[in-house]
Amino acid sequence: MRTIGTHRLLILGHGSHATAAFDHFCTKNHIIPLSLPPHSSHLLQLPDVSCFGPLKHLYGQRVQTAMQLEINHINKVDFLAAYQQTRPQAFSLVAFGPGRVGKWAPYGFAAAGLVPYKPENVLYELHIQVKTSTPLGSPHSRVI
Structure with missing residues (x-):
């Protein structure tokens, strides 16, 4: 796998993982979480x-x-x-x-x-x- 850039995008099907601990983990590991709109x-x-x-x-x-x-x-x-x-x-x-x-x-x-x-x-x-x-x-x- 070839890595370009410093951050990664994580696309989530819903926002149920959006906790303070999850947000901290993403920030620490250069992950940008993106939640899809509900029912989409x-x-x-x-x-x-x-x-x-x-x-x-x-x-x-x-x-x-x-x-x-x-x-x-x-x-x-x-x-x-x-x-x-x-x-x-x-x-x-x-x-x-x-x-x-x-x-x-x-x-x-x-x-x-x-x-x-x-x-x-x-x-x-x-x-x-x-x-x-x-x-x-x-x-x-x-x-x-």
């Missing part, structure tokens, strides 16, 4: 975008079909059987895609807005609301 992995993490998304979709279709056949309970054995049937179909679709043999990675990069760089693809889906606080002592901060 399906948009930002490439395996979720290009692999597990199709798996989830196809499994959901299988469950929907079972419900239409009035099967409304799935135990662990049923789940594993359905998963084993769905997984090869999902990953062959991901790996080969309709007319895109072996090109799932570019799809994931494009869907995540990375290549070509289009952050609006993801930002639009995040529904982030910017919140600003009212300074203390302002007329709008008084409780009546």
Whole structure:
């Protein structure tokens, strides 16, 4: 592995590791932690975008079909059987895609807005609301 620079970026799926001890460890070891926004992995993490998304979709279709056949309970054995049937179909679709043999990675990069760089693809889906606080002592901060 070739090292360039003095710091490393650690991308976290959520902020639960953000403790004082963790922050101290990162500072001491020149690590910059970056927490992804909550509920955003399906948009930002490439395996979720290009692999597990199709798996989830196809499994959901299988469950929907079972419900239409009035099967409304799935135990662990049923789940594993359905998963084993769905997984090869999902990953062959991901790996080969309709007319895109072996090109799932570019799809994931494009869907995540990375290549070509289009952050609006993801930002639009995040529904982030910017919140600003009212300074203390302002007329709008008084409780009546």
